[in-house]
Amino acid sequence: MLFGFLGGEPLLRKDIVDICQKISEYNIKPSISTNGILLNEKLIEQLHNAGVDYIHLSIDGGTAKTHEALRGVKGSFDLLMKAMDMLKASPIKTGASFMVTEESIDEMEKVIEIAVDKDLSVMSFYLVAELGRGAENFKNQESDLVSRLQDKIEKLQRWQKESNSNLKIEVFRADKYNDDEEAVLQECKAEQFFDITYDGKLGGCPWLMKSEQGFEVGSLLEEDFLTLKTKCQKEIKRKNEERKEKMSLCKECSKKQECGRGCPGLQINDNKLYYGLDSICPNLHSHFTTKSDSDKMLEPV
Secondary structure, eight states: OOEEEEESSSOOTTTHHHHHHHHHHHEEEEEEOOOOOTTTTTHHHHHTTTOOOOEEEEOOSSSHHHHHHHOTTTTHHHHHHHHHHHTTTSSEEEEEEEEEEETTGGGGHHHHHHHHHHHHEEEEEEESSTHHHHHHHHHSSSSSSHHHHHHHHHHHHHHHHHHOOOOOEEEEESSSETTTEEEEEEEEOOOGGGGGTSSSSEEEEHHHHHHHHTOOOTTTTTTTHHHHHHHHHHHHHHHHHHHHHHOOOHHHTTTTOOOOOOOOOOOGGGGOOTSSSOOOTTTSSSGOOHHHHHHHHOOOO
């Protein structure tokens, strides 16, 4: 079992090493997601000794200008590169996430170059999420960000096949390709992990927790983990089955068997969660002549 510390910024906790050590005593592997700014050689050694064997970093651009514009901290790019170098020299495996936005999409290839140079084991790409500020940023994109991302994905897939790199490239909330090389949406993976909030509430992944108020299935302060785990898995499975039945456009789609129907946590579409289609569906807007027609089909049936 893995236990991941996410943010905010987990390294702000003064007792993070002690917490990781305690988790390791239960034969659970702790991992940390961080912006890397607070990492130093001493802390990396302490985390490794406490059982941490994987650290996931955030990179917002292939250049300092783009990264710092999105991160909002001057000098943070150089600190991130330094953190990657320190981790490269340590026994801890390192990965990174890149949020694809209108401002950063053209630097995806540069980020791959950095990942290879810094000996990262995983490079994850996420399309900007339609939650919080991300929702407004997504709506304000001037060009077709989704189509451009699809082109980038194809190039990255070719690079993976042709290169001898050990780098694993992951693309979330985008397309996968079936045997006919036609684009379909990825499936929800929320049953594979759980989100525990700062006050002990347990639910599905963070996107589900943020998108549907009260999705959590209970509190670890009142019920044991295994009970809540089973309850959460059943609820996610029930919701996914429910959305498959109620997404009317999907019923008529020729790719409905292999398509995962995207991320339910981000299908917010004016509170039509689980019933509205994922806005990056490659077949969505091809069925309609106007956006108003498309919006009508997003209504639950």
